[in-house]
Amino acid sequence: MPLTDTKIKNARPQEKPYTLQDGQGLYLEIRPSGAKFWRYRFWLTPTKDGRYTIGEYPSVSLSEARKEREWAREQVKLGHNPTDVRKRQKQQNVAEASNTFKLVAAEWIERKAHTWKQATKEQVESFLAINAYPAFGDKAIRDVTAHEILAMLRGMEKRGSVSSALKVRQWCSAIFCYAVATLRADTDPAAALKGAIIPKRIKHSRALEAEEITDFYSRITEYKGLTATKTILQLLPYVFVRQVELRSAEWSEFDLEKGLWVIPADKMKMGRIHSVPLCPTAVDLIRTLKLVTGKGKYLFPNVKNPAMVMSESTINRAIEYLGYPSKHLTAHDFRATASTRLHEMGFRHDVIERQLAHVEQNRVVAAYNHAEYMPERREMMQKWGEWLDALRLAVAQ
DSSP states (O other), rough: OOOHHHHHHHHOOOOOOOOEEEETTEEEEEOOSSOEEEEEEEEEEEEEEEEEEEETTTTTTHHHHHHHHHHHHHHHHOOHHHHHHHHHHHHHHHHHHHSSSHHHHHHHHHHHHHGGGGHHHHHHHHHIIIIIIIIITTSSSOOOOOOOHHHHHHHHHHHTTTHHHHHHHHHHHHHHHHHHHHSOSOOTTTTTTSSOOOOOOOOOOOOOOHHEEEEEHHHHTTTTOHHHHHHHHHHHHHOOOOHHHHOBBBBGGGEEETTTEEGGGGGGGGGOOOEEOHHHHHHHHHHHHHHHTTSSSSSSOOOOOOBBOHHHHHHHHHHHHOOTTTSOTTTHHHHHHHHHHHTTEEEEOHHHHHHTTTOTTTSSSGGOTTTHHHHHHHHHHHHHHHHHHHHHHHHHH
């Protein structure tokens, strides 16, 4: 006769264990200690039976025990031992719980790192640590949902980090694809979110007029910030490299006697070594800076952590501190300015493009030479420095 809750509650312990049958192999074992355990008896062969322990009453109710019995009966019909099946499931759950999004992401980054520049690796690690990990980093990657990813991306979008949100979605998608390929996830939930974040219209860099450059240097004379920050603002127009290349500059890359800065390939956008001839003013600025930061690795170290480089936000905030509205003037504008004005000065297009580290896509990579056109580039950088000097000199007049 099937059991009832009343009959179970009224069952009292005896000197020896005894059972109360519920039917179809399910029974309740009452032990002398008073503990009551649900168990299921099954046969995988006609001659040998087995026992599957479901759990202790009342933690496992009568209805829950019957549901578990039905599951166990199905396993037996399939020729499986339900105890072994549950054991494997628990082991799998433990394994999946340890395969968190953060763990899989770290593994993916380690495998991809050799294909990236160091700056790219640091950016991926930083963006994920700031945005993805707090949201679902400690969750089993198989259990992360598109809803959670979207909420994280929307948060970034709300903060104004639209371009960063687009990158983070792509990286998350790559991580999930890696997890699928390594049998730790079934799908890529980030793939469905492509298009959820709409990129802002790109504002292209503009060439500054001479009066604007004079105004820029006029404002710098009033700047009360750190010497390194002031120096990087002064140098940007003279060298017109990408701001990340200047921020990550190391003292070992400079030969001030020869007036030359050689940037390693792994720091360049195109992955090719690049040489920057330095005019006398640029050399003087760097020599002065060396008295301040010369004992370290970087020309422009991070104030909080000198082992790292100055952040991009430091330059942006400094420009705003000079009195410019947000994004009215950017570091990249100096590259556009140099390109436009040097063409107007009559310098050859190929020489200017080489100094900007632009490489024609149809050129043979093996033929690339970072010192190509060097005599002309030195002359050009000297003339460019003199043009900027004249604008700076006008500030004092």
